[in-house]
Amino acid sequence: MTAPSFTKAAGLHLLVIMSLFVLQFVLPAYHHLAITRIMVLAVFAMGYNLLFGYAGLLSLGHALFFAAGLYGAGLTAYHLGWSVPAAFVAGTGSGFLASLLIGLISLRTSGVAFMIVTMMFAQVSYLASLYFTTYTRGDEGLVMPQAARRFELFGANFDLTDPTVRYNIALALLTLTTVVIFAIVRGTTGRTLVAIRENEPRTLMLGYDTFRIKLKALVISGTLSAMAGSAYALLFAYVGSSFASIQYSIDALLFTLLGGAGTVLGPLLGTFAMFYMIDIASEYTAAYLLITGLALIALVLFFPKGIVGTIRERWVSWLP
Amino acid sequence: MDLGPFLLLATLEGLLQAAVLTLTALGLSLVFGVMRIVNVAHGEFYMLGAVIAWWTASLLSSNPAAGFFLALVISPLLVGAIAYACERLILKRLEYDPEATIVATIGMLYVIQQTVLIAYGPDAHPVEAPFFFRVQFPWFGYSGYNLFVIAAAIALLGLCWYILTKTRLGLIMRATQFDRETAQAFGIPIGKVYGYVFAAGAMLAAIAAVLIVPIRQAHYLMGLDPLLLSFIVVIIGGLGSLRGTVIAALIIGLSDGIISVFFSPTLAKMISTLLVALVLVFKPQGLFGARAR
Helix, strand or coil, rough: CHHHHHHHHHHHHHHHHHHHHHHHCCCCHHHHHHHHHHHHHHHHHHHHHHHHHHHCCCCCCCHHHHHHHHHHHHHHHHCCCHHHHHHHHHHHHHHHHHHHHHHHCCCCCCHHHHHHHHHHHHHHHHHHHHHCHHHHHHCCCECCCHHEEEEECCEEEEECCHHHHHHHHHHHHHHHHHHHHHHHHHHHHHHHHHHHHHHHHHHCCCCCCCCHHHHCCCCCCCCCCHHHHHHHHHHHHHEEEHHHHHHHHHHHHHHHHHHHCCCCCHHHHHHHHHHHHHHHHHHHHCCCCCHHHHHHHHHHHHHCHHHHHHHHHHCCCCCC | CHHHHHHHHHHHHHHHHHHHHHHHHHHHHHHHHHHHHCCCCCHHHHHHHHHHHHHHHHHHCCCCCHHHHHHHHHHHHHHHHHHHHHHHHHHHHHCCCCHHHHHHHHHHHHHHHHHHHHCCCCCCCCCCCCCEEEECCCEEEEHHHHHHHHHHHHHHHHHHHHHHHHHHHHHHHHHHHHHHHHHHHHCCHHHHHHHHHHHHHHHHHHHHHHHHCCCCCCCCCCCHHHHHHHHHHHHHHCCCHHHHHHHHHHHHHHHHHHHHHHHHHHHHHHHHHHHHHHHHHCCCCCCCCCCCC
């Protein structure tokens, strides 16, 4: 891509981050919290999208990585009394290890088998979170104590019960993720990932080690998902089995599809749209999953490129 | 306490589990084998079968046996019709793209599940068994109905095997599975076959559900477990292999029954789930499946 398109794309992403930063001063309390949550979930969806949207690998087991972060951070903070930054590193680290291990095994398969294998592994982790109920309290979950919600970093004190602190931490993580994803997809790795998505045998023939590149994408994707999970546990002070269920893997897929797979900002927009769609729908019906289901069917039938994907196709071709 | 009675009870429970599982998994395997799509909504067709059975049986609550056998006819037919409609309206238009159909069937899963929740409610409802008698074993009496379910499953399997291997219908299905284009060139209406196969797969799940509903109640969330177990069976047995499906269902059903009785149901599921992931990784064609073409 040419230099002006890079400036435009980078500028657009900067603008999105900046408007999220400004937004916190005008939002009422409820939406302030909602956006905090959306930003954390968007990190998860953006991580998922690197694998699904760019590498074309449909995983149905990303809840495992989210849960690895959630439990990695939550259990160390709850049982071992680790400080917030240490617990965060532990959560992200366990996601890194989990994705490396799962990647080494599951990437031996492809296509439908890959989906089922990842789903099976995630299901094992979900069952494990129910089985080791002494430590995890299963479905009921753990609520972080007050003491685990304050920390000191570089001489400054942070209090995670303060909404402003939470909002800005979530924004910082989102910014980091956006920069990482943007850099990857504009760089060589991103190009190779797209090449693998479009035609893996040919990419292999050109001399690329496709297994290695796919593993790299899966590890980055899993680690970002775990980062979102750790942040979720620490910011919202709750750790429970439901986050490891298949539902959560499907949510990541849904957010990505709605926003546009294979676009940097799509998952953020998709998370935003889906979150508010479910939020509004749940005022009228408890069966909000009906909306999820209808959205999935409608998306694959009529709108396979998602919001940002369609915009890119029709109007702004320079979107990464 | 002796080990004998426990082992016998666990085996009987395992056989029951295996019988129902074989039918459900066979439906999934048929759809995957012929159409090459993974139907994630399969468990919901099972659930629909159970819920419709409850509804049918409650219409004839004065006579449980008549209610049950009416349900055994009506429930699969209705579920088959719903599945046929889903196939024609959604899957056909996706041109059976593997990833798109998975996403669409996940969507179908939620739509069916939540529609049932709205219409039927969150409570579990029982269906009365058509008959009661106890078979007396040396240590304990066992429900005769459970044994009937095992026998019925075996009979249905025999029927499926006959249809698939000995009839023209089976020939058409196998031809479609083997080579879609050539089958079409010989005048086989592929679209129609796909619609019917998808409906037949869902009907097998519905029959399994009607059989099990007098033992376990009908509940709107009951679909997930049979779905995952069917996946496990189909993969371990080898995709599209009838013999493999039956043997794998026996292994999984029995081990699940035995481990559940002696240890914990959660542990049993963890072990079989992990097993399947590893089978798929190291022997993708399953134990009895043909190599992927």
